[in-house]
Amino acid sequence: MTGPVQLSKATFTGGCFWDLEAAFRNVEGVAGTVAGYTGGTEPDPDYEQVSTGSTGHVEALGIVFDPAVVSYDQLLGIFWAMHDPTRPDGRGDYTGPQYRSTIFYHDEKQEEAALASRDRLAASKQYGDRPIVTELLPASTFWPAEACHQQFYEKCGRGYTTSRQIYE
Numbered sequence: 001m002t003g004p005v006q007l008s009k010a011t012f013t014g015g016c017f018w019d020l021e022a023a024f025r026n027v028e029g030v031a032g033t034v035a036g037y038t039g040g041t042e043p044d045p046d047y048e049q050v051s052t053g054s055t056g057h058v059e060a061l062g063i064v065f066d067p068a069v070v071s072y073d074q075l076l077g078i079f080w081a082m083h084d085p086t087r088p089d090g091r092g093d094y095t096g097p098q099y100r101s102t103i104f105y106h107d108e109k110q111e112e113a114a115l116a117s118r119d120r121l122a123a124s125k126q127y128g129d130r131p132i133v134t135e136l137l138p139a140s141t142f143w144p145a146e147a148c149h150q151q152f153y154e155k156c157g158r159g160y161t162t163s164r165q166i167y168e
Helices: 017-024 046-052 072-081 108-124 152-156
Strands: 006-014 031-037 058-065 103-107 135-137 142-144
Touching: 006 017, 006 046, 006 072, 017 031, 017 058, 017 072, 017 152, 058 072, 058 103, 072 108, 103 108, 108 135
Parallel strands: 103 135
Antiparallel strands: 006 058, 006 103, 031 058, 031 142
């Protein structure tokens, strides 16, 4: 008989939280995802407040995962593959400080792994001489987004193609 599953948390930001959630939601070993806001000063922010770019919060994805099935390093690989970490204020139609690229680490091991991963990406020159601007910060209070933002693509009947096939 085995003991209880030990789940871990990861928190990433990098563009719209709808895209982040779609990229991670169906990864084997991810037990759950929640779109939300973190990193700012406004308590219990809502979408309208965060979308102004003045709260310091970013649109974030909270992930609960089973590290026995999917490693934090694998999650970092998906994170790097699904956005351009050289853009300081988001990507595509989503630009502004609320869309910046950040890894919020939950412990020292995650901080070390994120730093090593970021350094490997920079050394790879995948983005030429453009610097990787992704911030690494300690996890802070995470505020879940409104219900209409959870599993957004499933709700609106729109598909989202992820880079997941790379990691299978």
